[in-house]
Amino acid sequence: MELKNTIFLVILLSITILQSSSATPNRSESDQFIVSSCQTTQYPSLCVHTLSAYATKIRHNNDQDLAQTALIISLARAKSVTIFVAKLTKETPKFKRREYLAIKDCIEVLGNSVDRLAQSVKELARAGHAVASEDFMWKMSNVQTWVSAALTDETTCLDGFSERAMGGKVKRLIRYKVVHVAQVTSNALALVNQFAEKRSVKFP
Template structure:
């Protein structure tokens, strides 16, 4: 009877432990695969740590799709570009802004508007790739490159010590981040294009 009681106690303990931790080790390990895919892919970018931070939240949607990875990277870049564009637009109303700063802000507003337009086009175009893959991808690469140029042109407008101040610091911080995210997105777009081209070769 004592042995039977001990056996039942052990069996009950095992059942409780199994219920408290029902997920097998294999399943937990498998759930990390999308994040590992993102980390590996982000090594192709200029800012891999930023790349991982921006995209890890979308691991379930990305899974292990090169196209979805590039699409998500572009969408994140577009979202940040819109936010930065709105922020820059408000800087013309800063009290005590200098004439040169004001003009640089006006130019940056135009640059960031172009950035938003080009990234929007890129997101739509990448979603349409299928037939004429190379033509669609060429459009995406051209527009994302142009968006990155616009962002850097905005930053160039604040170069020089005479522009130093709170306006320059605030805008550079926002726009530089967008430029880094856009650079990463372009790298992932190029990666997707090159991998697809290689796979299509006989």
């Protein structure tokens, strides 16, 4: 998926969320909802920080809006980090062989992460329109599986730079970026799980 396509997807889905609201959400209520919901995540401060910028697009007490927005953010940042890591191989040609191979592996698994998050964004949107419990749970199971796999991909990238022999600068640059994405993805997964749990009890 090209960067411009990812950006278009983010913008399109953000507009869809906004247009689906019956009225513009109250900023204060949305902020409170975000803060409260983020307490269930592993990184609540980061969760609040990343989602607050989209508060006006998240309807109060709408867990799907929250989970959808969290996934969109995770997708965009995963794509950005993939591009960043890929550029390292072109801008810094004097890597040790072990470093170069670790970076190539990282690019591959981050690409998988991007694909899975993109699938998750689309599937979560479909799940929101499900009218039967079985259909909803099937789609949410797909989302949870793909987001979990995306998180595994991101941590797998980090594993390649865990050896002491790896260059310090390279390790710090990549680790800083990928750790952030992994934390954002972890938070998105928690909000997806929260939506799945709350919505499932509403079905007869």
